Amino acid sequence: MAGAGGTGMERLLRLRAEMNRRRPEFVRMNAWALKRLDDSWRSPRHSLDNKIRLERKGFPPRVKVGYRGPRAVRGLHPSGLKEVLVHSPSQLEGLDPRTHIVRIASTVGARKRDEILRRARELGLRVAN
Secondary structure, three states: OHHHOHHHHHHHHHHHHHHHHHOOOOOOOOOOOOOOOOOOOOOHHHOOOOOOOOOOOOOOOOOOHHHOOOHHHOOOOOOOOEEEEEOOHHHHOOOOOOOEEEEEOOOOOHHHHHHHHHHHHHHOOEEOO
């Protein structure tokens, strides 16, 4: 993998995208039956009679390590760059345009957002949002 260069990374990103398409929706037990329960995953390992834990036929799939993406691209932006959350223009210093992509924090206001965008353009950094 180390000697593969950029093409190996692109292949792994495509593989991760394909795995994301095939990965099932993991739903909480009885979320489809009880309106008060949201769909967010809760581990069934604490329940005695949980059909998802027992992996019974006809019930949603259980979260397993085999559904994970390739380690080399885990946590990377779909472009293959490392995503950096930025709150102020000073945090842009020392970032490499070839390896980093900037995401401006949601708590940043319009004035500081403009400053961050201006400084990122000067440094040649891409901004995700």
